[in-house]
Amino acid sequence: MKKEETLVRKGILDLKPYIPGKPIEEVQQELGLKEVIKLASNETSIGPSPLALEAIKKEIKNINLYPEGSSRALREKLAHKLNLDPEMIIVGNGADDVIDVIGMTFINEGDEVIAGEVTFPAYETITTIMGGKFLPVKLKDYSLDLEEMSRCLNDRTKLIFLCNPNNPTGTMVDKEAVDNFLKQVPEKVVVVFDEAYCDYVEDPAYPDSLSYIREGRKVITLRTFSKIAGIAGLRAGYGIANADLIGYLRRVVNPFTTNRLAQVAAAASLDDQKHRKKVLQTNQEGKSYLYKELKALGLFYLPTETNFIFIDLKRDSTTVFNELLKKGVIVRPGGMYGCPTFIRVTIGTAYENQKFIGALQEVTNKK
Ligand SMILES: Cc1ncc(COP(=O)(O)O)c(C=O)c1O
Structure with a gap:
């Protein structure tokens, strides 16, 4: 050594x-x-969206000032669009940042974290950093195998990351499979739906993960402005969950995690149909x-x-x-x-x- x-x-x-x-x-x-x-x-x-570029031009003269810490205006805009309370949203320096914050908030040493074996690597990375035990579950027909995942649940399970659609396979799990899966998941386990690519989904059987949050489940949905909004270089992503869970994440996240240009560009891109x-x-x-x-x-x-x-x-x-x-x-x-x-x-x-x-x-x- x-x-x-x-x-x-x-x-x-x-x-x-x-x-x-x-x-x-x-x-x-x-x-x-x-x-x-x-x-x-x-x-x-x-x-990127031309509206995002305009917004950046207007904002650039203000970069001597720290950004608004919680991305208030962006959260309000997202909340309006999604018909949620702004307190149910946390904005980060990309969805990557929110994944790290989730790991730092919930994983104690020895806690188990379940995800697909072939999936976005950030879930395993933060689990390992936090001293958790990562349980990669083999895919079935190149899709997340929710039945096998439910067989892995035990008292030590803390978090489950479902990348839906899954990176790198591009496959998705449907509403029926997710509904059945959530019935097996104990109340105390937090289920994270990473929906970085949700905007591209064409299959009508894609589950509405926000409905699980509205039902009161311990679900966190992740989304990003790096893909469809085209501002990956600025770094903006967000998590949605009940206000209590988001409150815990807020204690952990860096105070000025999302910069001024990212905040205004993300907000403007929401308007650019x-x-x-x-x-x-x-x-x-x-x-x-x-x-x-x-x-x-x-x-x-x-x-x-x-x-x-x-x-x-x-x-x-x-x-x-x-x-x-x-x-x-x-x-x-x-x-x-x-x-x-x-x-x-x-x-x-x-x-x-x-x-x-x-x-x-x-x-x-x-x-
Ligand atoms: C599944 C998935 N989640 C999260 C991210 C990270 O997104 P962001 O650029 O918002 O950090 C990516 C980026 O490629 C991704 O593929």
Whole structure:
């Protein structure tokens, strides 16, 4: 053991740093490429809402002042839109921040936290940091297996993270399955629905997690402005729950966690129905195109309820990832999710999708 290793808290040594999607600038520099497209982090390729940009321009002169600590105006706007009390909402520095705050608020050493085995990695990270025990439950047909999860419940269960739709598979669990699952979950267990991609869902059987909160369940719903609203670079996300649970989270969250520009841009993007429609339309068209081309290439992919597609290349996907990089296309290799033959590809603009398919054709034909 290195000397420094005795300094850090238990659990930290078990962590591996999160590997984010490679930034465009880095790939341009490393490989000397002029044009690079990024389909690795499920951002919005068509850019942010013009209303958000206007709001930022107006607000920028005020950045000498700390932001409003609890994002009051944004919470009120969200509350109005969702027909909730503003006290039922907490805004964070991205949904990532709210996930950490949930972990810090609820997980004692030895508490058990249940989530999918192939899912968003942040749930395991914060559980490990807090000294909790993470229970990854195998997926069934590439979806969260709620029946198996309910078999894992016991006295030590503290939290359950349901990523719905699930990242990286793009699959969702439906209302009937969630209703049945919640009947098995004891009152004292907090169930977190991570709905980062809810806006893209087309299946009418998608559950309304806010209805569980209204019924008085210990449910926290997470949403973000990084995806459909297109302001991932500013960092704004939020959690919704009953006012008592939100009150505990507020004790933990950093006082000025969401910056001024993020707050006003997020609020403005809520008004921009035109931008939202355009994002959804681009996504639907891109999805149909990619399905068609992937089928033509004979590749297995999971039908998605999100803005990304999980594709099984049936071979080591890191090699394909590196070959695609050389062609100026950044995707996400599945290895970090324990799926070493898969890649996860964000649905981009028509141009980006065509460029990806062209590059994939060349790379996979190479053998
Ligand atoms: C399922 C899921 N939850 C949360 C996040 C984090 O979102 P944010 O950018 O708001 O921190 C992401 C980001 O990719 C995600 O995929």
